Amino acid sequence: MGWLRNVERSVLSILDGLAVTLSWTFRRPVTLQYPDKLEQRTQDALPPGYRGILEVDLRLCTGCLLCEKTCPIACIDVAVEKNAAGGRDLTRFDIDISRCMYCGLCSEPCPSGAIAHSAEFEATAASIDDLTLHFVRSPVPVARPKASETIERAPRGSILKDVIKGYGRRPGPAPRAAEPIPTPAVEPAATAPAAEPSATEKEPTP
Numbered sequence: 001m002g003w004l005r006n007v008e009r010s011v012l013s014i015l016d017g018l019a020v021t022l023s024w025t026f027r028r029p030v031t032l033q034y035p036d037k038l039e040q041r042t043q044d045a046l047p048p049g050y051r052g053i054l055e056v057d058l059r060l061c062t063g064c065l066l067c068e069k070t071c072p073i074a075c076i077d078v079a080v081e082k083n084a085a086g087g088r089d090l091t092r093f094d095i096d097i098s099r100c101m102y103c104g105l106c107s108e109p110c111p112s113g114a115i116a117h118s119a120e121f122e123a124t125a126a127s128i129d130d131l132t133l134h135f136v137r138s139p140v141p142v143a144r145p146k147a148s149e150t151i152e153r154a155p156r157g158s159i160l161k162d163v164i165k166g167y168g169r170r171p172g173p174a175p176r177a178a179e180p181i182p183t184p185a186v187e188p189a190a191t192a193p194a195a196e197p198s199a200t201e202k203e204p205t206p
Contacts, residue, residue, distance in 0.1 A: 043119040043157065051102040051117040054095050055159040056135045059151050060114035063088055063142035067106035067115050075099040076106060080142065089139035097123055098131035112143060118157040123164050133163050 032038060046052070063080040079092035107116045125131050143151070 043121070046119045050119050051104055052157075053097055053118055053120045053123055053133075053160060053164070054100060054102075054106070054115060055118045055120075055157070055163070056093055056095070056115045057154050057159060058090060058093065058114070058135060058140045060112040060143050060153060061090060061093070061140075062112055062114070062145060063090055064111060066109045066111070070105050070109055072103070072105060073099055073101060081139075083139065083141070088142045090136050090142055091139050093135040094132050095135070096132045098128055112145070113153055114143070116153070116156075118160055120157050120160050120164070133160075135159075135163060 035042065043052075063078070065078055065080070068074075068076045068078045075096040077092060077094040077096075078090070080088050081091050083089045102117065104117060107113075110116075123131065
């Protein structure tokens with residue numbers, strides 16, 4: 001009678017599994033097509049502490065280089081040079097987001113809050129070189145501590161709109177034209193020498 005119990009248990013397990021599968025047929029789907037069928041942007045639904053792509057408000061940057069020094073993987077490259085008036089200008093502020101591990105160690109020691117994480121996470125590109133964000137386009141005077149206190153930071157994510165514009169929509173490299181395959185030169189076949197007439201074909205001598 002033990003085998004009957006095994007058969008009964010197997011049949012009940014199959015029916016139980018089919019009942020679960022059938023119940024999901026009439027339920028509202030959980031998986032939605034991203035981003036077409038979402039009622040709200042994913043970036044707007046993320047918590048304030050979410051660590052997305054880094055952005056820099058150059059109006060607040062004092063050029064202290066603390067973010068570059070504390071980055072454990074050296075994905076931040078900042079250059080400060082003296083200008084003709086005797087002040088200092090930011091001439092380069094690059095962040096390689098392909099190497100960034102979003103640890104937040106660069107934003108914590110920033111005295112003015114110039115560098116911070118945004119809620120943006122979409123930054124696809126056709127080439128890995130395009131994943132280096134260049135925030136400085138022309139020399140920018142460094143902020144003074146007293147003046148930077150009166151400047152409110154730009155809204156979260158607004159700076160990246162100009163920096164990563166076009167990411168994910170850039171066309172890939174143009175396909176290379178097919179190079180013609182060289183045809184090897186064929187040497188003409190050597191002409192075989194004319195065969196000498198056989199002894200039977202030779203004319204008899206008079």
